[in-house]
Amino acid sequence: MTKSNTDTNWRAATKLIHGGTSRSQFGETSEALYLTQSYVYDSAEAAEARFNGDDDGYVYSRYANPTVSIFEKRMCLLEGAQAAKATATGMAAVTAAIACQVKAGDHIVAARALFGSCRWVIETLMPRFGIDITVVDGTRLDEWEKAIRSNTKVCFLETPTNPTLELIDIKKVSELAHQVGARLIIDNVFATPIWQSPLELGADIIVYSSTKHIDGQGRCLGGVVLADDEFINDVFYDYFRHTGPSLSPFNAWTMIKGLETLDLRVRQQTRNAEQIADYLADQRQIERVIYPGRSDHPQYQLARQQMKGGSTMVAFQVKGGKASAFKFENALETILLSNNLGDAKSLVTHPATTTHKNLIEEDRKALNINDGLLRLSVGLEDIDDLIDDLARALTKTTA
Ligand SMILES: *Cc1c(COP(=O)(O)O)cnc(C)c1O
Numbered sequence: 242m243t244k245s246n247t248d249t250n251w252r253a254a255t256k257l258i259h260g261g262t263s264r265s266q267f268g269e270t271s272e273a274l275y276l277t278q279s280y281v282y283d284s285a286e287a288a289e290a291r292f293n294g295d296d297d298g299y300v301y302s303r304y305a306n307p308t309v310s311i312f313e314k315r316m317c318l319l320e321g322a323q324a325a326k327a328t329a330t331g332m333a334a335v336t337a338a339i340a341c342q343v344k345a346g347d348h349i350v351a352a353r354a355l356f357g358s359c360r361w362v363i364e365t366l367m368p369r370f371g372i373d374i375t376v377v378d379g380t381r382l383d384e385w386e387k388a389i390r391s392n393t394k395v396c397f398l399e400t401p402t403n404p405t406l407e408l409i410d411i412k413k414v415s416e417l418a419h420q421v422g423a424r425l426i427i428d429n430v431f432a433t434p435i436w437q438s439p440l441e442l443g444a445d446i447i448v449y450s451s452t453k454h455i456d457g458q459g460r461c462l463g464g465v466v467l468a469d470d471e472f473i474n475d476v477f478y479d480y481f482r483h484t485g486p487s488l489s490p491f492n493a494w495t496m497i498k499g500l501e502t503l504d505l506r507v508r509q510q511t512r513n514a515e516q517i518a519d520y521l522a523d524q525r526q527i528e529r530v531i532y533p534g535r536s537d538h539p540q541y542q543l544a545r546q547q548m549k550g551g552s553t554m555v556a557f558q559v560k561g562g563k564a565s566a567f568k569f570e571n572a573l574e575t576i577l578l579s580n581n582l583g584d585a586k587s588l589v590t591h592p593a594t595t596t597h598k599n600l601i602e603e604d605r606k607a608l609n610i611n612d613g614l615l616r617l618s619v620g621l622e623d624i625d626d627l628i629d630d631l632a633r634a635l636t637k638t639t640a
Contacts, residue, residue, distance in 0.1 A: 249318060249321075251318075253319060253434075253435065253504055254504040254505070256315065256318040256319050257315065257319060257500045257501055257502075257503050257504055258500075258501050260314060260315040260318040261310070261311045261312070261313070261314025261315040261317070261318060262311060262315075263307065263310070263311060263314075271498075272308065272311050272494065272497050272498075273307070273308065274308055274490060274491065274494040275306055275307045275490055276308075276490050276491060277302060277306070277490070278301070278302050279300075279302065280298065280299045280300060280301070302487065302490065303482060303485050303487050304482045306487075306490045306493070307490075308490040308493045308494050308497070309327050309487070309488050309490055309493040311493070311497055312465070312488070312493040312494075312496050312497050312500070313325040313326060313327050313465065315497065315500055316434075316449075316465050316467060316500075317467060319434050319500075320434055320438060320439075320440055320447060320467050321438065321440055321441065322440055322447065322467035322468060322469070323468070323469045323470040323473070324467070324468060324470050324472075324473035324474065325465055325466060325467040325468075325473065326465070326466050326473060326477060326478070326481050327451075327463065327464065327465045327487070327488035327493055327496075328463070328464040328465065328466065328481075328486045328487065328488055329462065329463065329464065329486050329487060329488055329489065329492075330450065330452065330462045330463065330464050330486075331356075331428075331430065331448070331449060331450020331451070331452055331453070331462075331463075331464040332358050332359075332362070332450070332464070333464055333486035334449065334450070334464030334465055334466045334486075335358075335359050335362060335426075335428065335448050335464075336362050336366075336486070337466060337477065337480060337481055337484070337486050338426055338446055338448050338466045338477070339362065339363070339367070339395055339397065339426065340367075340480065341476055341477045341479075341480035341481070342394060342395060342424065342472075342476050342477075343367070343370075343372050343394050343395060344370075344371075344372075345370060345371030345372065346371060346372075346373075347372050347373070347392055347393075347394040347395075348372070348373040348374070348375070348390060348392045348393045348394065349363060349367060349372060349373070349374045349375075349393070349394065349395045349396075349397065350374075350375045350376075350377060350385065350389055350393055350396045350397075350418075350423075351374065351375075351376055351377070351396070351397040351398065352376070352377060352378070352379025352397070352398040352399070352409055353376045353377065353378060353379065353604070353607065353608065354379055354399070354402035354403070354405065354407060354608050355397075355398075355399055355402070355403070355428070356399065356403050356428065356430070356450075357596055357597065357599065357600075359397070359399070359428060363376070363397065364376065373392075375388040378607075379398050379400070379402070379407070379409040379414075380407055380408070380409060380540070382410065382413050382414070382417070385413075385414050385417050386417055389417050389418060389420070389421055389423065391421055393418070393421050393423045394423050394424070395423060395424055395425075395426060396414060396415075396417075396418040396423055396424070396425045396426070397425075397426045397428070398411075398414065398425075398426075398427060398428070399427070399428035399429075399430065399431060400427070400431070400432065400547075401431045401432060401533055401552055401554070402431070402608075403431060403596070404554075404556055404590075404592040404596065404597070404610065404614065404616035405531060405608060405609050405610065405614070406431070406531045406532065406533055406538075406552065406554060406555075406556050407540065408533060408538075408540040408543045408544055408547070408548075410543055410547070411425070411427060411437075411439055411442040411443060411444055411547055412442045412443045412547065415442065415443030415445070416443065418445075419443075424445040424446055424472070425443070425444045425445050426444070426445070426446040426447075426448060427439035427444045427446070427447050427448070428448050428449075428450075429447050429448070429449060430449055430453050430454075430582075430583070431552065431554055431582075432548060432552070433454045433503075433507050433553065433583075434449075434455075434503070435503065435504055435507040435508070435549070435550065436507070436511070436548045436549045436550040436551070436552065437547060437548050437549065438549075442547055445468060445469075445472065446466065446467070446468040446472060447466070447467045447468070448464065448465070448466050448467075449464055449465045449467075450462075450463075450464050451463035451464055451465055451496050451499075452464070452581075452583075453581075453582055453583030453584075454503060454506070454507055454510075454553065454583035455496055455499050455500060455503060455583075456495060456496055456499045456583075457499045457502065457503065457506050457583060457584065457585060458499065458585050459581065459584045459585070459586065460495055461489075461491075461492040461495045461496065462492065463488050463492045463493070463495075463496050464488070465488075506585065506621060507550075508550070509621055510553035510619050510620060510621060511534070511550050511551050511552065511553050511619075512624075513553075513587075513619045513620070513621070513624050513627060514532065514534075514551060514552060514553050514554065514555050514617075515532070515534055515535075515551055516624050516628070517555055517617065517619055517624075517627060517628065517631065518530050518532035518534065518535055518551075518555045518557075519535070520628055521555070521557050521631065522535070522537070524635055526559060526560055526561075526565075526569075526635045526638045527557055527558065527559060527560065527635075528557075528558040528559065528560050528613060529557065529558045530555065530556075530557045530558075531555070531557065532551060532552065532555050532556075533548060533552050534550065534551020534552065535551075553582075553583065553618060553619050554582065554616065554617065554618055554619070555616075555617045555619060556614060556615070556616050556617070557614070557615055557617070558611065558613040558614050558615075559613045559614075559615060559638055560613065560638070561613065561638055562611075562612040562613050563591075563593070563594070563612040563613070565613060565638040566591050566612065566613050566614070566615055566638075567591070568637045568638050569615070569634045569635065569637060569638045570589060570591060570615070570634070571637075572633060572634040572636075572637035573589065573630055573631075573633075573634045574630055574633070575587065575622060575626050575627060575629075575630040576588070576589050576617070576627065576630050576631070576634075577589070578590065580595050580596050581618070582616075582618035583618060584618065584620060585620050585621045586620045586621075586622075587617065587618065587619055587620035587622055587627060588617070588618045588620070589615055589616065589617045589618075590615070590616050591614070591615055591616075592610050592614055592615075592616055593605060593610055593611065593612050593614060596616075597610050
């Protein structure tokens with residue numbers, strides 16, 4: 242037996258390096274990649290025992306896999322969750338976390354500032370199965386209160402939101418949800434597990450796209466759902482195992498290696514983001530900077546209450562609308578144009594013409610996504626090179 246690596250007293254950075262590790266008989270230092278679909282049994286009796294649940298070994302990798310289990314256990318330790326299941330993408334995590342617990346006649350309340358595909362799942366897919374939905378301005382507690390009713394089963398939100406980095410009060414919404422026995426799901430991608438712990442704030446379920454900061458180096462898609470044993474085992478697991486949104490062991494292995502540097506990367510990316518937010522706020526070509534770690538963020542107090550750090554994301558509005566924003570983007574050399582985020586490389590996107598182009602004008606307005614808005618995912622480059630790049634691009638804007 243090797244030493245067990247499930248010490249819950251470790252601090253986050255240590256959990257991210259050692260948490261959940263299970264070594265084979267070879268005692269490998271780095272986590273093993275078990276690229277296998279199935280498992281063999283010593284005897285017919287052993288197979289029977291495995292299927293009876295008398296022996297908790299592995300049966301088939303759609304259900305569970307040793308490499309994927311290390312990733313799940315490490316995420317549980319980090320979030321203080323009892324259980325987790327990893328999924329092939331963030332959207333598989335979101336869809337499974339919602340669909341496993343609702344039936345026709347149930348009701349879902351969601352904040353309207355959501356990642357585009359999450360909005361589609363709630364507003365377009367769920368109603369096809371007879372599920373009622375209400376979409377609210379997530380920042381307004383009175384709207385949540387009015388929308389939540391006796392048949393509400395799920396409340397869903399992300400905070401900070403994409404792309405305008407608004408905050409939603411997780412504790413207050415969880416209290417409203419629990420009054421009717423609904424579960425609150427938090428999409429914690431923008432906050433990262435380093436800066437926000439939704440379960441501690443009263444949420445019931447956390448979903449991640451591990452494609453973002455958890456991989457952190459732009460390689461593999463992945464996701465994870467975290468909650469208590471009761472939800473994962475009794476509500477989620479059968480849906481998961483029969484519908485098959487499972488994470489590939491190879492991608493899980495990549496995520497495990499990503500987790501080892503998550504704390505370091507998120508802290509440094511946040512330091513860079515803070516400096517960029519302060520720099521941009523002083524430039525005459527910039528109308529407005531939105532950054533949860535700055536005291537001019539409209540919800541700065543809430544940010545300090547529920548987040549342990551700012552964010553790796555900065556949103557800002559360039560004067561001169563779309564033409565100016567495009568000139569700015571095209572003049573960037575170090576910062577790349579991409580709709581992805583959480584990468585070691587700094588990435589910028591113009592939400593109105595990319596990630597949020599499918600929204601009707603009215604919805605974009607409601608979300609404060611105007612034509613001058615840019616969303617920057619700050620990477621790990623030297624801060625001086627990033628500022629040089631921004632400074633060069635600013636001289637090219639029309640304002
Ligand atoms: C990327 C993202 C998702 C979807 O994740 P995929 O891994 O691309 O499926 C969901 N929510 C948020 C906030 C995201 O940024």
